[in-house]
Structure formats: C-alpha cells, structure tokens
Amino acid sequence: MSETPTAGGAHGAPSAVFDAARAEQAVRELLLACGEDPDRDGLRETPARVARAYAELFAGLYTDPERVLDKTFDESHDELVLVTDIPMYSTCEHHLVPFHGVAHVGYIPNERGQVTGLSKLARLVDLYARRPQVQERLTSQVADALMRKLTPRGAIVVIEAEHLCMAMRGIRKPGARTTTSALRGLLKTAPSSRAEAIELINGRTR
Numbered sequence: 001m002s003e004t005p006t007a008g009g010a011h012g013a014p015s016a017v018f019d020a021a022r023a024e025q026a027v028r029e030l031l032l033a034c035g036e037d038p039d040r041d042g043l044r045e046t047p048a049r050v051a052r053a054y055a056e057l058f059a060g061l062y063t064d065p066e067r068v069l070d071k072t073f074d075e076s077h078d079e080l081v082l083v084t085d086i087p088m089y090s091t092c093e094h095h096l097v098p099f100h101g102v103a104h105v106g107y108i109p110n111e112r113g114q115v116t117g118l119s120k121l122a123r124l125v126d127l128y129a130r131r132p133q134v135q136e137r138l139t140s141q142v143a144d145a146l147m148r149k150l151t152p153r154g155a156i157v158v159i160e161a162e163h164l165c166m167a168m169r170g171i172r173k174p175g176a177r178t179t180t181s182a183l184r185g186l187l188k189t190a191p192s193s194r195a196e197a198i199e200l201i202n203g204r205t206r
C-alpha cells in the first residue's frame with residue numbers, strides 16, 4: 001500500500017510516493033465534476049492513463065535530483081562550461097498546466113577542475129522540472145544543486161518559458177515569454193565572467 005504524497009518532496013529530500021489508485025479516483029471525480037461520463041467508451045481508461053502521466057510528470061518528487069551529480073571527474077578545466085537550449089517541460093503549480101521552453105545551464109569548475117557529464121546538467125533540469133513548480137524556484141533549485149554538489153566557482157541558470165496558464169486561459173496571451181535567472185558565485189559577482197556567460201547565451205544560434 002503506497003503512502004500519500006507529502007509536501008516535503010517539493011522542496012527538500014524526496015519523501016513522496018505516488019498513489020496511483022488515489023490519482024485514478026481523483027481523475028474520475030474531476031470528470032464527474034465537469035459533467036462528463038467517466039464510464040463512456042473514450043473515457044473508461046482515462047483515469048488510469050492520467051495517473052500514469054502524472055507519475056511521469058511528477059517523477060522529480062520521488063527521487064533526489066542532486067543524485068545525478070554524484071559522479072564527477074577532474075578535467076583540469078577551470079573555465080566556463082555552458083549547455084544552452086536544453087528543452088524543458090514543467091507543470092505550473094498554480095493551475096497544473098504546462099510551462100515549457102529552454103534552460104541554459106553553466107558553471108565555472110572549482111580549483112580541481114571538477115566537472116560533471118554534460119548530460120547530467122540536462123538531467124538535473126529535467127528532474128526539478130518534473131514537480132509542481134514555479135519558474136523562479138525551478139531556476140534557483142538547479143543553480144543551488146550545482147553549487148552544493150560541484151562546489152564550482154560560479155553557476156548560472158537561465159530559463160525562458162511560455163506558461164500555458166497565460167496562453168490557454170486567464171489573460172490568454174500566447175507567445176508571452178518569461179525569463180528567469182539564478183547566478184551564483186563568480187558568475188554573479190565577477191562582471192567579466194558574468195558578461196561572458198550572458199553573451200554566450202544571448203548570442204547563441206538556434
């Protein structure tokens with residue numbers, strides 16, 4: 001028997017477990033509340049499908065994203081490492097609809113030249129994005145995880161996203177883009193390092 005997800009999973013160490021039966025029941029209730037017939041042909045399997053989808057969309061609640069940075073290696077590289085245009089899909093915690101866009105993640109390794117695999121930067125974004133989120137928290141969680149696990153001299157995370165809660169409903173402004181940044185260490189305090197990273201992000205070719 002699985003436990004009820006707890007709020008602790010969103011901000012600290014993972015403590016939540018996905019309760020598929022409860023999710024299915026909730027989706028069935030929502031369909032009923034919307035005036036639908038959850039027993040009609042097209043909807044019969046929908047509660048189970050939606051439950052499976054949420055288990056995937058919120059997978060970052062049931063694992064510790066920082067663990068993807070457990071493996072590091074020394075490359076004697078002490079200058080900027082930057083991965084841009086990482087596709088990002090997350091779920092707005094206010095409306096439970098998607099926000100999506102791209103993330104740019106970089107860091108300046110520590111004196112040992114300690115680096116992580118490039119794919120791990122994308123994995124880190126992916127796992128923090130797989131939670132009910134707001135864009136600001138997602139951005140700073142990625143930067144703070146990098147600082148804790150790699151002890152780099154600096155970190156930068158920039159996320160550009162469109163929120164479907166602003167496009168499909170409410171204010172209905174499709175195309176409006178939100179940019180958030182989190183700068184740490186030298187990438188916040190040293191103007192030349194900061195300018196180099198920002199220029200590389202702004203000047204990239206898509």
Ligand SMILES: Nc1nc2c(ncn2[C@@H]2O[C@H](COP(=O)(O)OP(=O)(O)OP(=O)(O)O)[C@@H](O)[C@H]2O)c(=O)[nH]1
Nearest residue numbers: 092093094095133134135136163165166169170171
């Ligand atoms: N800061 C921030 N706000 C967000 C994010 N995602 C959604 N929001 C906003 O959260 C706010 C919630 O506002 P409320 O007034 O409580 O909810 P609402 O009546 O549905 O708001 P509207 O979207 O304006 O219709 C809205 O302004 C959303 O645009 C995010 O990632 N960061």
Ligand SMILES: [Zn+2]
Nearest residue numbers: 092094095165
């Ligand atoms: Zn929203």
